[in-house]
Amino acid sequence: MITFPKTLLDGYRAFRTQRLPTEQSRYRELFERGQSPEVMVIGCCDSRVSPEVIFDAKPGELFVMRNIANLVPIYAPDGGTHGVSAALEYAVQVLRVKHIVVLGHAQCGGIRAFIDKIAPLSPGDFIGKWMSMFVKPGELVEQRAHETMQEFATRIEKAAVLRSLENLMTFPYISILVERGNLQLHGAYFGVAEGSLFVLDKATKEFRSARESEPMSGGQ
C-alpha cells in the first residue's frame, strides 16, 4: 500500500510532464558542474512564503534556508550544533554567494506566538527558546499605546528581519566580506494576502514596495 501523500505524487507527475522537459538540460548541467547560486534566502517555514515561488526562481538559482520566523542567531562558536551557522558557512564560504536576503512575512506564526506570550506548545518549548534569541538582554518587546495587535505583529515581523541582518554581521567571515563589498545583505517582507513584496531601505530602515523599483513601461 502506498502511503506517500497523493497530492505530492500528483504534483511530481505535473512537474515531470510540464516543468522537467523544459528544465532537463539545466538539471543535467547543474548535476555535472555543481550548483553556483548567487543568492541565499533566509526565510520562514511558513507554507505560504516559498522563496522559489515568490522570486520565480529556476533550479540552481537560490540557496534557501528556512526556519521559524526567519531568524539568524548571533555567531556562537561554542561547539554546539547550529543549523543556521552550518547553512551560512556553506553558502558564504563554499558557494560564495553574493547576496543574502532575509525574507520576513505577514501573519508569522512564530512572531505571533512570541508576542502573544501564550503558554508553550509543548513542555520542551522549542519555539519559545528559539524565539527568545530575538530579544537582547534587557530589551522589552511590547505593544505600544494606540497600536492594534496586527500593527504590533507587523512591526515585530519587520524588526525580526532587521535583527537577523544585525546578527549576520556577528559572523566574522560575513562582516569581512560585507566590508570588502563582496557580499551584500538585504531585507524583504512578503505581504501574504496581496502577494506584495517590500524591500528594506537600509538608510531609513523602512520597507518600500518592490514595485517602486520596477522599470517604467509604456515609454514613460
Ligand SMILES: [Zn+2]
Ligand atoms: Zn513565519
